[in-house]
Amino acid sequence: MAAIQVDGLRKSYGDFEAVKEISFTVARGEIFALLGRNGAGKSTTIEILAGFQRPDGGTVRVLGLDPVKDRAKVRKSTGIMLQEAGFFPDLTVARTVDSWRDLVPAARPRAEALELVGLTEKAGTKVRQLSGGEKRRLDLALATLGRPDLLFLDEPTTGMDPAARKATWDVVTDLAERGTTVLLTTHYLEEAQRLATTMAIMDRGAIVASGGMAETLAAQTGRVAFELPSGVEVQDLPVDVTAMEGTTVICRVPDPDVAAQTLLGWAGERGLRLRGLEVRTATLEDLFLDLAGKEKA
Amino acid sequence: MTTVRETLAAARLGGRIYWRDKQALTATVLTSVGLGIGLPVLMDRLRSGDPSLVVAQLIGMLAVVLTLSAFNQSAISLTFRRDQLILKRLRAAGLSDGAVLGGELLNIMTQSVLIALVTTVAVVNLTSATAPRDPLLFTVFVVLGATVLTLLGAAWTVVIPRAEVSAPMSVPFFMIAGLGAGAFGPMGQLLPGWLTTALDLLPTAAVVRVGRATFADGTFVDDLQAAAVPLLILSVWAAIALLVISRRFRWEPRRS
Ligand SMILES: Nc1ncnc2c1ncn2[C@@H]1O[C@H](COP(=O)(O)OP(=O)(O)O)[C@@H](O)[C@H]1O
Ligand SMILES: [Mg+2]
Numbered sequence: 001m002a003a004i005q006v007d008g009l010r011k012s013y014g015d016f017e018a019v020k021e022i023s024f025t026v027a028r029g030e031i032f033a034l035l036g037r038n039g040a041g042k043s044t045t046i047e048i049l050a051g052f053q054r055p056d057g058g059t060v061r062v063l064g065l066d067p068v069k070d071r072a073k074v075r076k077s078t079g080i081m082l083q084e085a086g087f088f089p090d091l092t093v094a095r096t097v098d099s100w101r102d103l104v105p106a107a108r109p110r111a112e113a114l115e116l117v118g119l120t121e122k123a124g125t126k127v128r129q130l131s132g133g134e135k136r137r138l139d140l141a142l143a144t145l146g147r148p149d150l151l152f153l154d155e156p157t158t159g160m161d162p163a164a165r166k167a168t169w170d171v172v173t174d175l176a177e178r179g180t181t182v183l184l185t186t187h188y189l190e191e192a193q194r195l196a197t198t199m200a201i202m203d204r205g206a207i208v209a210s211g212g213m214a215e216t217l218a219a220q221t222g223r224v225a226f227e228l229p230s231g232v233e234v235q236d237l238p239v240d241v242t243a244m245e246g247t248t249v250i251c252r253v254p255d256p257d258v259a260a261q262t263l264l265g266w267a268g269e270r271g272l273r274l275r276g277l278e279v280r281t282a283t284l285e286d287l288f289l290d291l292a293g294k295e296k297a
Numbered sequence: 298m299t300t301v302r303e304t305l306a307a308a309r310l311g312g313r314i315y316w317r318d319k320q321a322l323t324a325t326v327l328t329s330v331g332l333g334i335g336l337p338v339l340m341d342r343l344r345s346g347d348p349s350l351v352v353a354q355l356i357g358m359l360a361v362v363l364t365l366s367a368f369n370q371s372a373i374s375l376t377f378r379r380d381q382l383i384l385k386r387l388r389a390a391g392l393s394d395g396a397v398l399g400g401e402l403l404n405i406m407t408q409s410v411l412i413a414l415v416t417t418v419a420v421v422n423l424t425s426a427t428a429p430r431d432p433l434l435f436t437v438f439v440v441l442g443a444t445v446l447t448l449l450g451a452a453w454t455v456v457i458p459r460a461e462v463s464a465p466m467s468v469p470f471f472m473i474a475g476l477g478a479g480a481f482g483p484m485g486q487l488l489p490g491w492l493t494t495a496l497d498l499l500p501t502a503a504v505v506r507v508g509r510a511t512f513a514d515g516t517f518v519d520d521l522q523a524a525a526v527p528l529l530i531l532s533v534w535a536a537i538a539l540l541v542i543s544r545r546f547r548w549e550p551r552r553s
C-alpha cells in the first residue's frame with residue numbers, strides 16, 4: 001500500500017481554484033518533493049493531506065486512511081511541520097519540547113530531540129529570541145518528536161543559513177533511511193534535487209511534471225556555456241547554439257560532456273581559448289525554465 | 298491517549314502560558330474581583346442592616362463577573378490563539394479538536410469559578426450578607442454557569458473577524474447579563490415585560506435564579522425544584538454552543 005495516494009484532488013477558496021485535479025502517489029519510505037513557485041498550491045495540498053482542510057473533490061488516502069475522517073488515527077503516525085504555525089514565545093526551547101513531549105505518545109527524550117536539530121545550546125533560550133532559522137529547527141524537532149512513519153515538511157528550510165540547511169537535509173535523509181516516508185514542499189530546487197527520489201512540479205494548482213528525480217533529470221537536456229571567442233561567428237561553432245546572453249553562448253544538449261569535448265578539440269585546433277566554459281548536467285532549474293518557456297510559447 | 302488525557306495535556310500546556318500571563322490575568326482578576334466585591338460592599342455601607350439587598354447585589358454581580366471572566370475571556374483568548382496560529386500548532390501536534398479547545402477552555406473555566414467563589418466568600422465575610430444555605434448547589438451552578446459561558450465565548454469567536462476587535466465585540470454581553478441579573482440596581486424594573494422574559498432565559502439568569510434560592514430560606518427539596526428550569530436553560534445554551542462550535546469554529550485566521 002502506498003503511503004499517500006491522491007486522485008483528482010480539487011480545492012477552491014471562493015472562486016479561486018488553488019488545486020486543480022491533481023493526482024500522485026508517494027511510496028512508503030521515499031522522499032517525495034512537491035515543487036513549485038509561491039502560490040502554486042503546495043501548502044494547500046499538504047494541509048489537505050494532513051487533514052487540516054477538506055478537499056472539494058477527488059480522493060485522498062494517507063496510510064490507507066481518510067485524513068479528515070480518520071484524522072485521529074492518521075495523526076498518531078504522522079508528523080507535520082507547517083509552513084507557518086505559532087509558538088508560545090515566552091517558553092524556552094527546552095520547555096517547549098517538554099510540553100510537546102506531554103502531548104505526543106512515546107516521544108523522543110528532550111536531549112535527543114534538541115541534538116537532532118542542533119538546538120542543544122539554545123535549550124534555555126526563550127522562543128521569542130530565536131532567529132527564523134532556529135525556529136524552523138525547533139519546528140522540525142516538534143514534528144519528529146513522536147518518530148512518525150510519515151513526515152510532512154512544508155518549506156522546512158526557509159530562513160536557515162547554508163550550514164543549518166545542510167544539517168536539516170542530513171536529518172531528513174537520515175529519517176528516510178530509517179524508513180520514514182517524507183513529503184516535502186520547497187521552492188529551493190537544489191533542496192529537492194538533493195533530497196528527493198520522486199517529485200512533482202506544481203504550477204497554478206496543477207501538476208505540470210512528475211516522476212523519479214534521476215529519470216526526469218536524465219531526460220532533460222544539459223547545458224554548456226562559454227564566452228564567444230573574438231573573431232568567431234556563431235555559425236562557425238561545431239555545436240548547435242540555443243541562445244546568446246550578451247557574448248555568452250548557451251547550448252542545450254542531451255549530453256553536455258560530449259559537446260564540451262567537441263568544443264575544446266575544435267578550439268585547440270584553432271589555438272582559441274574558451275573563456276568561462278561551464279558544463280552542467282540538467283538541473284531542476286533547467287526543467288523549471290523549460291516549463292516556464294513552454295508556457296510562454 | 299484518551300480524549301481526557303489529551304485534554305488535560307492541552308490544559309497543562311495552555312495553563313503554563315495562561316497562568317503566567319500576569320498582565321492579562323491581573324486585568325481580568327482585578328476587574329472581576331473589584332467589581333464583584335466592590336459594589337456589594339458599597340451597597341452594604343449605603344443600606345446597612347438589609348442583608349437581602351446585599352445578597353441581591355452580590356448575585357447580580359456574579360452574573361457580570363462570570364460573563365467577564367468566562368464568556369469574554371474565552372472569546373478573547375481563543376481569537377488571539379487563533380490569530381497567532383497557536384490553535385493550528387496544537388492541532389498539528391496531533392491533539393483532537395476537542396482536546397485543543399477543551400484544554401484552553403478548562404483553564405478559563407477554572408479561573409472564572411475561582412473568581413466567582415472568591416468574590417462570594419469575600420462579600421459574605423466583609424458585609425452583613427449571610428453565607429448560602431446550600432453552598433454545594435450554589436457551587437455546582439457556578440461551575441455549570443462558567444462552563445456554559447466559556448463554551449458560548451468559544452462559539453462567539455465564529456463571528457469575530459480579528460483578535461483586535463474581540464474585546465469590543467464581547468463587551469455588550471456583560472452589560473446585558475448584569476441588566477437581567479439586577480446588578481445595576483432597580484433599573485431592571487423599568488424594562489418592558491417581554492425584555493424581562495427574554496433576559497430570564499440567559500444562562501446567567503439560570504445561575505442567578507439558583508443562587509437566589511440557595512441564599513434564601515427553604516429546604517433542599519425547594520432548591521432542587523428551583524434548579525430544574527435553570528438546568529434546562531443551561532443545557533439548551535450548552536447544546537447551542539456545542540453545535541455552533543462543531544459546525545463553524547474557525548481554527549485559522551481569516552485570509553480574505
Ligand atoms: N485560506 C485561503 N483563502 C484564500 N486563498 C487562499 C487561502 N489559502 C491559500 N490561498 C491561495 O491559494 C493559492 C495557493 O496557496 P498555497 O497552497 O499556500 O501555495 P504555495 O504553498 O504553493 O505557495 C495562493 O494563490 C493563495 O493565495
Ligand atoms: Mg506554501
